[in-house]
Amino acid sequence: MTCAANALGRVPEGDFARCDPEVARAALAPLAALLGLDVAGAARAVLDAGTASVRAVVDTMIRDYRFGRETAVLVGGGGGAAAVTPHLARAAGLEGRVARHHEVISPIGVALALVREQVERIIPGATQEHILAVRAEAERAVVAQGAAADGVEVEVTVDPQTSTVRAVATGATELRTRDRAHRADDAERLRAAAASLRAQEARVRILAGTDAYTVYGTEVRRRLRAGRQPVRVVDADGVVRLGVSDARVRTTTVGAAGEALASLVREATSYGDGGMRAPAVRLLVGGRIADLSGVLEPEALPALARSELRTRAAGEPMVAVVESRA
Template identity: 40%
Template sequence: MTCVSNALGYVDPNHYAYANQEIAIAALGVLAHYMGKSIEGVGRMVLDAIVKHIEPTIRRMIDEYGIPVEHVELTGGGGGCATVVPIVAQTMGVRHKIARNHQYISPIGAALAMVRDTVERTIINPTNEDIMSLRKEAVNLALKSGAQKESVDVTIDIDSEKNIVRATAVGSTDTKQGQSMKPDLNNVDLLERATDNFSHIHITSLDPLTLTSHFNVYKGDEEVHGIKKVLRRQKKHFLVLDKKGTTRLRLLNAEIKDAPNRIMQGELKQWLDLHTKYDVGGEKTPDVYVLIWESCDRFYRHTKRRSNVEVNQYRTH
């Protein structure tokens, strides 16, 4: 694959896997002559055969995490990543980048630098105190495992049908916190970073929606044409960047509410009433992401009864 990717120009000269393109083309030419096809045609056959085995795994991960495919960015790590990542990203129609010093980076090592701890309890009609206690326990476990406090995000999963409450804390160890030493970016630089995040989408407008001391939230509008460009609809893309320029959250067709902590409870209850859907299975409430201080926490359900999380009691200290 290295020879084919070099022959077809997918590997840049500054990448570790770069090789002499003329030699790669000559080598691929032997196979092309034997098969009676063009060099590019044979090269595409080889790459397509490889992508065919990689793409399904990536798409399963996208589905598992519920990420809109247009918000996906593939990052390459390892010496040979430049021979694989660009062609996979091109086939899937998503963004990609090759990590700086990628030849020294092991994707497995990077994954191991993430800390993930889950606390699960069986609780009937959990109260706010139950939920916050479980959250605190999950965060403390992540910190004991080596996660940096400012990197920990928490997902609260309430399954009312089975009476299960689950708190999952995910954070980065110190090996991934070199970015914390960087100075904060100003709003102009952050807007440029946001623009780059949407460079692969036909955004008609990009505006800063909310600017806080820890996060900048941006909204990008995309006009999608239907059959014969007659039917049109708009997609609303939302991007949350921290002050270092790191993407903390990306959402599609969401609704953003910005309010002081003391009045968020009423806002959240009204919003849940407005967006709760009902079917034969009961109530279905939308996912809720809470940005408070430096944390981005998620509350979501796959159940019949509504969670009674009160945001005005959420991390007010």
């Protein structure tokens, strides 16, 4: 992979993966002759083959985590990142870049890695108590593996067709949660949001915010159809943590969350041939994004929300991002 990227002149001077392009082309010449291609064609074939399996993983993650392809960014780490990431991004039609100091990302990544645990139970006619029990089991599991308890995020999915209740808990180790020196200023966060929204900065406005997150939105007008409000949640480092194609945003407090959520859920619940579908709800409170989007039954949302907010002070500010399901 590294030889192929250098043969095509794609690895910049001074990069950890850089070598003499002429030497790389000479190394690929026998393969090119065997394939009946020129050296550049052989190099592209090597990169295509090498990134195919990685692209399959990327596509699966985008689907499973419900990322919008317009907001997904590939960030390469490791000594060979410059040999892989640009070609993979080009092939997948995504934005891609190589992280600063990427040659040491792999060992640092091990030290700072997120802890993740999934708990899945088949429970016919699952009640709110069943759902909360599965959620608590997943949360306990990641804390037992070393995650900081106050930073654990749990996503719960309830599939009424298969009677499956699934809870995916993620948390960071104490090392990862330490404060870092750099924090993005207002201008940096706005630029990140505008770039993700693919909108001019002048058309992006702040909709809400907490100490940890700022919520940005813009208006998209459509002919013969209702307009929509794409939303991006940006953290203190200037990283887009959440992207929603059309959402309602409401600022409230933990103590008033029940009434505010009930109103939002009523407004955003959709009705169709398949019955009622609860909106996708995310709650921004403290340094957490509580993702309740896996719940399709409106009745289950209040109990999950109370579970997420149980340790918070009643006066603490909270932002709800609510997305209707078409």
